[in-house]
Amino acid sequence: MLRALIFDLDGVIMKFGLDSKGIKREVITYLETRGLAQGVLSPTDPFSKIKGCAKGAFTSMGKDDSWIKLVMGEAEKISIRREVEAAEVAEVLPGVTDVLSALKGRGLKLAIFTYNNSLAAEIALAKNGLSQYFQLVAARDSVPRPKPNPLHLAYVLEGLMVGRDEAIVVGDSEMDIRPSKELGVRVAAVATGIRSADFLCSLEPDYLIGSLSELIAIVDSFGRA
Numbered sequence: 001m002l003r004a005l006i007f008d009l010d011g012v013i014m015k016f017g018l019d020s021k022g023i024k025r026e027v028i029t030y031l032e033t034r035g036l037a038q039g040v041l042s043p044t045d046p047f048s049k050i051k052g053c054a055k056g057a058f059t060s061m062g063k064d065d066s067w068i069k070l071v072m073g074e075a076e077k078i079s080i081r082r083e084v085e086a087a088e089v090a091e092v093l094p095g096v097t098d099v100l101s102a103l104k105g106r107g108l109k110l111a112i113f114t115y116n117n118s119l120a121a122e123i124a125l126a127k128n129g130l131s132q133y134f135q136l137v138a139a140r141d142s143v144p145r146p147k148p149n150p151l152h153l154a155y156v157l158e159g160l161m162v163g164r165d166e167a168i169v170v171g172d173s174e175m176d177i178r179p180s181k182e183l184g185v186r187v188a189a190v191a192t193g194i195r196s197a198d199f200l201c202s203l204e205p206d207y208l209i210g211s212l213s214e215l216i217a218i219v220d221s222f223g224r225a
Contacts, residue, residue: 002222004162005103005215006153006185008171009114009121011193012212013096014128016086016116023082024050027075034071035061047079047115048148076117083120090124093192099212100133106219109160111136113153115146115175136160150179157185168206170215177203188215 010016024043031054032038040057041050051072058068103110110133114121118139125131136159140146143155157167169180172193177200180187189205190212191197201208207218 001166002108002168002219004109004111004157004160004167005219006111006113006156006160006167006169008169008173008176008193009112009116009124010090011172012093012170012190013112013130014090014092014124016083016090016120016124018083018086023079026078026082030075030078031071034058035063048146051075080117080119083116084123087116087120087124088127090128092128092130093212095211095213097130099215100130102216103219104133108219109136109162110134111138111156111160113138113147113156113169113171113176115140117141148175148178150182153179153183153185157183168215168218170212172200174203177205180205188218 007013010018021043027050028041036054036057041053055068055072112121112134116139118141121137121139136156138152138156143152146152157164164183164185167185169176169185169187170190171177171187172190173195177187177189186206188207188209189200190209191200192211197208
């Protein structure tokens with residue numbers, strides 16, 4: 001039984017045009033002004049590594065928890081500011097609104113599962129008239145440990161009140177596929193975002209699709225209450 005679809009946001013529902021490496025450079029530069037050794041981190045590193053390494057380095061320097069929390073909070077503000085700027089001009093990918101309407105019309109619960117911050121996600125959805133389609137928006141600040149940690153996805157499942165075998169995650173990167181597979185949730189990889197179809201295929205998703213419209217046939221292959 002299929003009861004829910006859980007979507008990544010950027011690259012799947014809409015295009016933010018976000019300069020992730022630029023944001024990482026800005027964050028790393030700030031952390032270096034606070035004492036992090038230069039060259040330890042790279043803008044090619046995942047955000048989770050940047051944050052984890054910085055916290056570990058500051059702890060080893062003898063900084064107390066309140067100081068580390070303050071510094072990491074300032075670093076987070078850099079990401080939020082840049083993401084909100086991108087959200088203001090984000091554009092819906094072709095055909096997405098029709099697909100969401102069709103899925104909603106089939107009685108499915110829909111949710112967003114994004115590494116963007118909640119303010120940016122809300123702005124992007126509202127400005128493009130998509131907020132109405134989603135029962136839950138789970139951003140990185142919605143949970144203590146965001147994706148690729150599977151607890152982020154577990155939070156979405158709990159919020160939707162659906163089981164692991166009653167949902168499909170729709171994403172465009174390893175950040176979506178790996179936690180889904182770890183929890184045993186079906187995952188559809190869509191090659192409209194940052195990764196190629198060949199790379200996504202190497203991660204062995206349950207489905208590989210070229211556009212969101214292909215979800216309709218997948219959904220219709222399931223029975224529903």
